[in-house]
Amino acid sequence: MTVNASAPLVERLGERFKQALQESSEFRGDLSIVIDPASVVEVARYLKDEEGFDYLLYATAVDWPAREPRFTVVWEVRSLADKTRIRLKTTATMPDPHVPSLTSVWPASNWHERETWDLLGIKFDGHPDLRRILMPQSWEGFPLRKDYVSFGEPVIFSDQKLEGLEPDAIRG
Amino acid sequence: MAETRIAQEESGPGTEPLPFGPEHEPPTEWMELNMGPHHPSTHGVLRVRLKLDGEIVRDADADIGYLHTGFEKSFEDKTYTQGITFSDRMDYLAPPINNVGFVSAVEKLIGVEVPPRAQAIRVIMMELARVASHELWLGTTGLDLGVYSGFFYAWRDRDLALDLNEAYSGVRMMTSFTRVGGVAWDLPDGWLDQLQRFIDVMPGKLDDFESMLTDNPIWHQRLKGVGVISAQDAIEAGVTGPVLRASGVNYDVRKAFPYCGYENYDFDVPVGTNGDCYDRYRMRVAEMRQSLRILQQAVDNLPGGPWISADRKVALPPRAELSKSMEAVIHHFRLVSEGFKGPVGDVYAFVESPRGELGFYLVSDGTNKPYRMKVRPPSFCNLQALRKLVQGVLVADVIAIMGSLDFILGDCDR
Numbered sequence: 332m333t334v335n336a337s338a339p340l341v342e343r344l345g346e347r348f349k350q351a352l353q354e355s356s357e358f359r360g361d362l363s364i365v366i367d368p369a370s371v372v373e374v375a376r377y378l379k380d381e382e383g384f385d386y387l388l389y390a391t392a393v394d395w396p397a398r399e400p401r402f403t404v405v406w407e408v409r410s411l412a413d414k415t416r417i418r419l420k421t422t423a424t425m426p427d428p429h430v431p432s433l434t435s436v437w438p439a440s441n442w443h444e445r446e447t448w449d450l451l452g453i454k455f456d457g458h459p460d461l462r463r464i465l466m467p468q469s470w471e472g473f474p475l476r477k478d479y480v481s482f483g484e485p486v487i488f489s490d491q492k493l494e495g496l497e498p499d500a501i502r503g
Numbered sequence: 504m505a506e507t508r509i510a511q512e513e514s515g516p517g518t519e520p521l522p523f524g525p526e527h528e529p530p531t532e533w534m535e536l537n538m539g540p541h542h543p544s545t546h547g548v549l550r551v552r553l554k555l556d557g558e559i560v561r562d563a564d565a566d567i568g569y570l571h572t573g574f575e576k577s578f579e580d581k582t583y584t585q586g587i588t589f590s591d592r593m594d595y596l597a598p599p600i601n602n603v604g605f606v607s608a609v610e611k612l613i614g615v616e617v618p619p620r621a622q623a624i625r626v627i628m629m630e631l632a633r634v635a636s637h638e639l640w641l642g643t644t645g646l647d648l649g650v651y652s653g654f655f656y657a658w659r660d661r662d663l664a665l666d667l668n669e670a671y672s673g674v675r676m677m678t679s680f681t682r683v684g685g686v687a688w689d690l691p692d693g694w695l696d697q698l699q700r701f702i703d704v705m706p707g708k709l710d711d712f713e714s715m716l717t718d719n720p721i722w723h724q725r726l727k728g729v730g731v732i733s734a735q736d737a738i739e740a741g742v743t744g745p746v747l748r749a750s751g752v753n754y755d756v757r758k759a760f761p762y763c764g765y766e767n768y769d770f771d772v773p774v775g776t777n778g779d780c781y782d783r784y785r786m787r788v789a790e791m792r793q794s795l796r797i798l799q800q801a802v803d804n805l806p807g808g809p810w811i812s813a814d815r816k817v818a819l820p821p822r823a824e825l826s827k828s829m830e831a832v833i834h835h836f837r838l839v840s841e842g843f844k845g846p847v848g849d850v851y852a853f854v855e856s857p858r859g860e861l862g863f864y865l866v867s868d869g870t871n872k873p874y875r876m877k878v879r880p881p882s883f884c885n886l887q888a889l890r891k892l893v894q895g896v897l898v899a900d901v902i903a904i905m906g907s908l909d910f911i912l913g914d915c916d917r
Binding site: 359361363385393405416437438440441442446450463464465467475 | 567568571573575576577579580611612614738739740741752754759760848849850851853860862864866874875877879883884887916917
């Protein structure tokens with residue numbers, strides 16, 4: 332996919348969704364567009380029905396703790412006939428990050444959105460079955476957030492205190 | 504419903520003749536049946552909650568995550584080179600393809616050229632992995648359906664491919680043979696002869712296997728017309744690989760978006776018509792034969808030259824240079840201690856694994872580690888279709904359908 336071949340699609344999108352299309356960029360031949368969260372479903376529906384992006388590859392999110400809004404939510408779709416791809420991005424803010432679900436447009440995003448909820452804590456409004464998928468249902472926290480430390484289980488040493496408990500009390 | 508049935512039983516026999524015929528049968532309750540997580544046909548650790556109406560499956564909910572290891576989180580803590588060793592532990596039945604998928608995302612991000620010999624070695628290793636993975640699939644799925652002897656044949660033949668893995672990388676499964684910009688080692692002496700023997704014997708072994716199964720009436724009864732998914736539904740459900748192709752969609756990453764020089768090889772993509780379990784079986788057997796064709800071409804036309812990029816910013820200098828060149832020592836030290844940095848940006852790179860499209864979405868913030876690495880595992884996407892496929896089938900067919908989807912839970916759960 333070259334710059335010239337993809338440019339008309341961005342132009343068409345820009346014309347049709349003037350307000351919603353916040354940004355479009357191309358990096359290493361991958362086309363990305365950033366859409367206002369309120370219009371994601373509308374743009375997705377247009378991409379599927381009129382531009383032929385029939386195949387959902389994945390959905391995920393990226394956590395940028397220093398940025399506002401904090402989360403970038405990503406869906407990537409492909410047109411099997413045209414062999415083109417487009418990465419659809421939107422944003423979600425703390426403390427209650429939520430974006431519309433695209434399961435009504437691409438049913439395949441069901442599990443991918445569940446995984447994004449499970450690992451990054453993004454709520455997908457309108458998702459038919461939004462529960463944890465990889466982690467246990469009772470899990471607390473969202474492991475792929477940047478403030479969730481790997482190997483972060485607390486280890487108590489005898490000279491340390493944890494949450495007001497004396498070391499001896501913890502050792503039992 | 505339970506109360507209705509008890510009431511019927513209490514009114515009891517003898518008082519009036521029981522109504523007869525299907526429309527008068529007492530309403531049944533659906534039974535919930537746990538299949539797994541330690542069911543032998545789940546090929547890993549998968550639990551499926553089946554809702555049964557008698558012997559018929561009405562609904563299914565796949566409970567995955569038993570093998571969730573947090574690879575995506577771990578990628579964020581390791582440099583690009585260190586990350587290679589995570590990649591082969593995801594889909595542990597086709598590690599070379601994961602290796603190539605991972606490094607191709609990094610190569611796309613930093614924009615490094617891979618020399619032709621390295622690309623050919625990658626193709627050879629990937630096609631070997633495809634044959635090995637499909638052989639194992641044949642064996643285990645056959646075993647699930649009662650073909651006990653086939654399992655031993657398949658395992659024996661798969662070991663020939665693993666022997667080649669071992670002779671090349673020192674490891675039978677977790678090869679970790681790729682490096683950003685090429686491969687870690689050149690092919691050892693005599694390896695191509697061993698590969699040639701493999702290419703020569705495999706068609707006969709596949710013929711043996713096919714003579715046992717392809718026209719076997721029991722095999723037909725178990726697989727034909729079972730787990731049918733139409734092309735439209737398959738696309739909607741997001742399945743890829745042989746499952747998608749069995750439904751008649753001609754989509755193979757190697758043909759549609761050639762990588763590693765696949766455009767230079769002459770091979771066909773088998774496409775099915777019925778979208779049932781039997782077509783998926785045929786796809787995989789045909790794919791093995793095509794892989795052997797690719798292997799033969801790769802052996803015949805193996806290019807010479809370097810097997811890793813000469814770009815010292817990403818690839819280690821050869822050992823001989825270290826004793827002569829201070830610059831080489833500095834490059835070596837920088838690469839080993841902190842690796843190389845990628846530009847800010849995000850890329851998606853994908854390869855054709857035996858299970859379908861394996862993709863890596865890599866987000867870089869300009870450091871020497873991935874900021875975020877999302878894997879698009881084909882097993883995850885294919886397993887999502889299970890719910891749709893099993894509705895209305897018998898419990899015994901669930902085994903055939905699960906087998907035909909060929910998911911690997913390590914790949915699915917990451």
